[in-house]
Amino acid sequence: MKNLIKSALLLVAVSMFMMGCGNNGNKTQEKAGALGSNAAEKVYVAPGEHDEFYAFLSGGYSGNVTVYGLPSGRMLKEIPVFSQFPTSGYGYSEETKPMLNTSHGFIPWDDSHHPDISQTNGELDGRFIFINGNNTPRIAKIDLSVFETTEIIEIPNSAGNHSSSFVTENTEYVVAGTRFSVPVPQVDMPINEYKGKFKGALSFISVDPEHGHMDLKFQIIMPGFNYDLSHPGRGNSHGWFFFSTYNTEEASTLLEVNASQNDKDFIAAINWKKIEEYVNNGGGKKMPANYAHNVYDESTHNATSTMKKEVLVVDPTEVPGAVYLLPTPKSPHGCDVSPDGEYIIGSGKLSADLTVHSFTNMLKAIEDKKFDGEAYGIPIMNYDDVVAGVVKSGGLGPLHTEFDAKGNAYTTFFISSEVVKWKLGTWEVIDRKPTYYSVGHLMVPGGNSRKPFGKYLIAMNKITKDRYLPTGPELEHSVQLYDISGEKMELLSDFPSHGEPHYAAGCPADLLKPKSKKFYKMEENKHPYAIKAPQDAKVVREGSNVHIYMSTIRSHFTPDNIEGIKVGDNVYFHITNHEQDFDVPHGFAMIGANTSEILVMPGQTKTITWQPKQVGVWPFYCTDFCSALHQEMQGYIRVSPQNSDIKLSWSLDGE
């Protein structure tokens, strides 16, 4: 009880600190950080010129990923991932609806947190970007040649899929860790019997080296802590993965107090190569499960959803030497690994100091069998045996760390609202710059890889308040761009994000530019309802289902008028865009349709449905301003009564 009161008092103090930071933007200090035209020129990308870097920001509660150019801070695209997206018809079109299928049925949304670009030999390779769905646990894959979501896999036995989605050095695996522990398997039980009974699953999803398909290879069933973030080993530590934990108290109510009791929580070090070997040799236990695997086929332009019924689970106590717990103060959030793989940085979010563990020290202590007890059968290391150093910066509320290529680390502090630059190995603080306000993640392009590109750093701030013109009670979050090419960081600019960016991944423009697809080749279109040319357009009735095989080309639909549709029909518009040039989409909208429009790229086929409810003559039109005669791109559907004998017919050019 005493502890509770103490914690509550601490909390009040912390809260006051937080609020103070949010309100006191020191304008003088901030102007010194962005000196007039110098900063202006540094972020200015002249009309027609291109940015140097791509930055992929998670959308948080938008469920999507947004693409920005750096240094300009211009948003280039929003890629729909877990959320319905009326702009393109994603999640509304017949082809993409299966992407949002789950074991809970169709889910139009998720909370996307941590994008990670695929790697080869520890360096960004620009093939894919992965992102986690937090709420209904899933991992999505975006193909970076088309900037579209092409695969989503659900994660069973998981809840609040937060310590995800990070890749191993050669993208052997993308990793997902549960934030909330739950009964595994699920069972109707009292919540206050949580302790010892709830479990935390850490999932390793293999990525096929050839075509990139994901498969849930195994899950490690860990103690019932909260697993917060994770990062891969690299270089010497390749083969290991590190997960931060909090709530090692295993509290199940009022966590803001009850999960802040222990002086130290853990970073869990997982030797995934050892577990991989174990399961390849028949280890682990097959467990009944039910989770969706959704794949978008780029040749048929169609997604399919398959329910998988089994998952391989591993009890870590049955694989000696595979899992260790590294004590880390207190309630560590970020868990970041240096470019050389030697240092694992744990940021105890209620601690002032950063704890840096040494991979070499850890191996040595394991070899020497020096442990400090165990938790549920998993060895706990001695803090002093594994720690390499402590960064005493004076900041409060450390969260996340990224790196440059010169041996420097950059850590965000939420409570004291700043980014602190410090030196790996000496742990000395080199520079600090304020953020406005309450920074969460930060990102250096390649900063989570063996090869960071340490020119820019973005800070993603959780509180915005007065940074931009007001937009009522709801504000976008704020991003700040720093030049980190010199000894001291320089604040260059602020720009709003879209959604809530939790984390970001970035890469040089040249990694993606040359291979970005411009349009889909018509001859490669294997969509079952595609037509190869406008003259193949047709309308086919199958009972009350009517399939319209429609063509778009500047600036008309074929067919543009259709008669013989009846009230109660289910009308499928299968629209093929026969353009074969870059940036000539056509859109399709039908009055009264209970879905969105669809935006159809050149060479692509998409389908929406419409249920006519009333007789009459009803128009459709193109939603993308495709040419000078775009306004003329329209057509009508004549709807007759259900018992009408009007024959199905369609016309073009008065035929």
Add this chain to the structure above:
Amino acid sequence: MKNLIKSALLLVAVSMFMMGCGNNGNKTQEKAGALGSNAAEKVYVAPGEHDEFYAFLSGGYSGNVTVYGLPSGRMLKEIPVFSQFPTSGYGYSEETKPMLNTSHGFIPWDDSHHPDISQTNGELDGRFIFINGNNTPRIAKIDLSVFETTEIIEIPNSAGNHSSSFVTENTEYVVAGTRFSVPVPQVDMPINEYKGKFKGALSFISVDPEHGHMDLKFQIIMPGFNYDLSHPGRGNSHGWFFFSTYNTEEASTLLEVNASQNDKDFIAAINWKKIEEYVNNGGGKKMPANYAHNVYDESTHNATSTMKKEVLVVDPTEVPGAVYLLPTPKSPHGCDVSPDGEYIIGSGKLSADLTVHSFTNMLKAIEDKKFDGEAYGIPIMNYDDVVAGVVKSGGLGPLHTEFDAKGNAYTTFFISSEVVKWKLGTWEVIDRKPTYYSVGHLMVPGGNSRKPFGKYLIAMNKITKDRYLPTGPELEHSVQLYDISGEKMELLSDFPSHGEPHYAAGCPADLLKPKSKKFYKMEENKHPYAIKAPQDAKVVREGSNVHIYMSTIRSHFTPDNIEGIKVGDNVYFHITNHEQDFDVPHGFAMIGANTSEILVMPGQTKTITWQPKQVGVWPFYCTDFCSALHQEMQGYIRVSPQNSDIKLSWSLDGE
């Protein structure tokens, strides 16, 4: 037939021209327009400083409105209007679902085109911004104190609600015109009997001067042309409204050829004051109809949808002197009125020249009864009697015109990809600057009012191609910012838009800044499921419906654990955010919910539903990073079998 072939050939020539423009970005020319640091400094808004202007861009096929700051080009917010918006739960939450109700049922999307800010005495007053839904005809109203959509009214007898939503000088009316003519009332009839039988409705929606509520006052049932755009008279011409028309051929198939036959189409001049007087004196005919009127109540935080069953229609031939047709070459698109109200500019999109009509000339010719026949009983003016001048710029494909306060006009040319500045009255061309590529609308803040703020101009370009780093086949559209304070226009910057911006409205920052609401006062919250304080939290079962009255405050839910929920229940989470400070939202997400999360602003209450499908213990959490202990803001729901006798109970802090 000969005409058709001629037109087809013209079309090919035009198309080639268009494509040429899209591909030949002349980099030398463009760099000269944005000279290094000068332009960089002009668009740079230092960290923490505010932009000078708000710009509200329609989202086109996104269905929403986006808010930008000028000159920085930073997107400050996306306001959901006609589309479901997973980011905030708009269109998913119980409170906001009625906003998307229509006579066709729930529609999750529309195509939003023309925002217009409310006016008083012809000047922007910053109370509301209106925007049209094109596809399923509707007008929406956004309250600019909260930047939220608060009202949507459906438009019956309309189809492709394009020549909308523009306001009269004192916001007496917001006006909506049908793009597609249809049978009025709807009837099952052959499409090729269109001519003479289809009609075009122009709708005048009154706006209550006190609380802003909209009501469909009357519809004018016009000939079966396509009505493209419209603008209000102002000053001397206050009381009139002008609509451009195309397809006066009344073609119903392959319009790109068949609606391009007539040398001149019309601008329809509507004396709405005369019609208002007519209907106020009992004129017009009440006609059965079915259209939705959706209102969001800011005190209950709830929207209601009411189906209206009647509309007042006016036959223009029964109100002599109310409607005239002004011949305008050819297929006019834009229809813009000078700040003093004297000039009506018709941009024939297949013409090289701009046609400027004079309001004074028109009145004179009407007085003199000089007409050139009639169309369906509506007098046609003599072109030579009404024209004030012709702007011969040499550009191709003129679309839209805006104005500055110095007597200059700025017109976009889609085909020749440029903005041309010219002088009102002398019609001389003063300057021209290329756009990249194929510009549609342009916007000068206040440029559609008596008081333009002629410092910046934005061009909204329809084709993007190589302007930014590539993002696969799908690109955002491109906006270009020009400084128009000098004699010559200066291109300052490019930035991508979000969705397809058709038109925009802008105003000085100071018009909106002082009155922007920061949070909702708890004592004003009249939501039926709100609780006044965390201690009022409760869970109430009503049959299989369970209502959870939940509180959020940093950083916990009250209650945070709930037991006694059963498979098959319908669980309502009514979340009240008890924070009372700016920018402290909380979010709420429930695993497996078949809706989105909700983002709840301070003092607000929002509701989502969840249908538990499987027994177990299932988590929820806060989706907005609200404090240093945000990760601890979570809870569990215990789900028992349908026949379970577990009592409903809830806990906080281990109670």
